[in-house]
Amino acid sequence: MRGAIVAAICAAMIGGPLLFGGSLWAKLPPPTEEQKAAAAAKAAKAADAAKKDAELLGKYQDRVADKYKKSPAAKGKAVPPAMATPAAKK
Numbered sequence: 001m002r003g004a005i006v007a008a009i010c011a012a013m014i015g016g017p018l019l020f021g022g023s024l025w026a027k028l029p030p031p032t033e034e035q036k037a038a039a040a041a042k043a044a045k046a047a048d049a050a051k052k053d054a055e056l057l058g059k060y061q062d063r064v065a066d067k068y069k070k071s072p073a074a075k076g077k078a079v080p081p082a083m084a085t086p087a088a089k090k
Contacts, residue, residue, distance in 0.1 A: 031039070072078070
């Protein structure tokens with residue numbers, strides 16, 4: 001008897017959402033104007049932070065490249081010239 005009850009409960013928990021296609025789930029209300037403004041401000045702040053991070057990354061990459069270029073010259077070795085970029089084919 002107990003096994004039948006457990007099986008019925010499991011079938012209801014698993015089969016219920018499958019039968020109804022999730023139509024019993026609650027839907028969220030549309031965001032208010034304040035929530036929309038807050039989301040836009042948060043997105044703008046995140047975009048600004050990403051831009052600053054990209055600028056800092058470029059700055060530090062340039063510093064590393066300059067240090068790499070100067071290290072052979074300090075040791076008295078010849079520094080190879082930068083390779084020319086091939087022209088784009090049309």
